[in-house]
Amino acid sequence: MSLYASLSPEGRTLVDAAVEHLLGGYDPATGLVTEVLEGHPYRSVRNSMYLALGLLIREDSDCDTVSDRICRAVLDLQIDAPGEIYHGVFRHPDESVPPKGLFPVEQVSPMTRYMADVTWEHITSAFDRELLESGDPALAGRAGDIAAALRRALLHTVPVAWATYEPNLREFIGMTFSMLLEHFDAHLSSDLRARILRACRLLVQGAMDRVRRDLTPLNTNIRIMYVFLLDDLGRRLGEPAWQAEALREGRALAEDYRLDHACAEFNSPTYGGVDLSTLGFIRKYSRCAELVDLAGELEDGIWRDMADFYNPAMRAFSGPYSRCYELDMSIHTCFYDILYLGLGEDRFPFHPFSIESVINPLTVLGDIRIPEDVAARFLQPPRPHQVTRVFRELSERGEPGANRARCTATAWIAPDFMVGALSGSEN
Numbered sequence: 454m455s456l457y458a459s460l461s462p463e464g465r466t467l468v469d470a471a472v473e474h475l476l477g478g479y480d481p482a483t484g485l486v487t488e489v490l491e492g493h494p495y496r497s498v499r500n501s502m503y504l505a506l507g508l509l510i511r512e513d514s515d516c517d518t519v520s521d522r523i524c525r526a527v528l529d530l531q532i533d534a535p536g537e538i539y540h541g542v543f544r545h546p547d548e549s550v551p552p553k554g555l556f557p558v559e560q561v562s563p564m565t566r567y568m569a570d571v572t573w574e575h576i577t578s579a580f581d582r583e584l585l586e587s588g589d590p591a592l593a594g595r596a597g598d599i600a601a602a603l604r605r606a607l608l609h610t611v612p613v614a615w616a617t618y619e620p621n622l623r624e625f626i627g628m629t630f631s632m633l634l635e636h637f638d639a640h641l642s643s644d645l646r647a648r649i650l651r652a653c654r655l656l657v658q659g660a661m662d663r664v665r666r667d668l669t670p671l672n673t674n675i676r677i678m679y680v681f682l683l684d685d686l687g688r689r690l691g692e693p694a695w696q697a698e699a700l701r702e703g704r705a706l707a708e709d710y711r712l713d714h715a716c717a718e719f720n721s722p723t724y725g726g727v728d729l730s731t732l733g734f735i736r737k738y739s740r741c742a743e744l745v746d747l748a749g750e751l752e753d754g755i756w757r758d759m760a761d762f763y764n765p766a767m768r769a770f771s772g773p774y775s776r777c778y779e780l781d782m783s784i785h786t787c788f789y790d791i792l793y794l795g796l797g798e799d800r801f802p803f804h805p806f807s808i809e810s811v812i813n814p815l816t817v818l819g820d821i822r823i824p825e826d827v828a829a830r831f832l833q834p835p836r837p838h839q840v841t842r843v844f845r846e847l848s849e850r851g852e853p854g855a856n857r858a859r860c861t862a863t864a865w866i867a868p869d870f871m872v873g874a875l876s877g878s879e880n
Contacts, residue, residue, distance in 0.1 A: 467813040472507035484526030496546040502629040507814035509637045539618040541659025551612040563667040563853035614669045623656040624678035673716040674727040715844035720772040722788035733819035760830040771864035771873035775846045795821035837867035
């Protein structure tokens with residue numbers, strides 16, 4: 454039986470929707486997918502890899518050719534720069550390689566990185582004010598062009614996370630490579646397989662540097678992916694030290710969660726959806742019994758946390774309280790997709806295609822497991838009730854050592870009305 458045929462009807466529906474969407478932006482000349490976000494087109498390495506996975510899952514007639522082209526295009530964009538803080542990341546195709554030499558990874562402390570980011574932001578803000586308040590009509594008339602020139606100069610001088618490189622692409626792309634090696638090894642030519650294995654080694658090296666040096670904080674979804682990749686790629690590449698690190702990181706992740714029975718991105722369906730789906734990968738693929746148990750504990754807990762603030766009558770959460778992209782779950786989260794996959798179409802037929810639904814070819818290769826007592830809470834209208842929870846948020850751009858404020862989230866939820874409030878946040 455083919456992998457596609459072995460999927461549930463819901464899994465096949467989600468894969469088909471994602472592939473058809475991504476094919477609309479695929480360019481055979483570049484091997485990459487172009488998306489439009491907030492009215493602006495951009496070429497996405499993540500979405501390109503989701504298309505490669507989806508085509509192979511469906512066994513489209515040209516899947517080997519197209520997936521090979523995509524993988525090579527993405528591999529060409531990986532940055533091999535040992536000693537730099539962005540070693541192993543994948544460059545956005547329309548951006549240049551970040552500047553080298555200014556921040557060697559072994560010499561950068563978390564505070565140095567933080568101060569560099571803050572200084573960069575203060576300089577650009579002060580420069581904008583100077584232009585606007587100069588009183589010189591010539592300057593005022595060209596303020597936008599002058600400010601843009603300064604930003605370009607800074608981007609060519611200082612490597613700044615999310616401005617000149619995206620550290621999380623290591624984990625997102627690494628997940629897709631892992632699944633290619635797991636399910637589609639026979640579709641990979643020997644040289645492409647060798648390139649993917651080398652890329653996996655580079656991205657894990659860079660990711661480990663980031664974590665050991667605490668260069669940029671990891672949100673929960675990336676921490677979970679990091680644990681999975683250390684464990685899975687450590688086994689594939691014969692690196693038992695990586696597997697041992699995966700177990701240490703998994704234990705630390707669980708301990709952080711147990712403090713308040715909450716993740717840092719509290720009640721955010723955008724992050725919770727990825728958390729839950731990635732924990733399913735650990736349960737399904739890991740050969741470490743303790744990691745499997747830890748993943749199951751976190752998974753059950755997060756489902757219960759999310760259910761506390763969900764209103765089935767409105768198909769919405771009260772919140773989210775941290776890391777909010779959209780209040781409308783149909784726009785910027787895969788949470789509806791995993792509810793559809795986990796509950797089944799008979800119980801939850803609602804799965805509008807959102808910005809995050811492109812990840813579904815990866816999601817269906819994991820395992821979505823919703824505790825049955827929790828499942829009912831996503832289906833039955835609630836009795837009016839108040840819920841209050843405490844969590845420690847993560848200020849991703851905050852000062853190291855002072856970026857985990859203790860917050861209190863409160864909600865009143867009834868079938869036809871709900872309201873929420875947050876106190877203590879530093880974000």
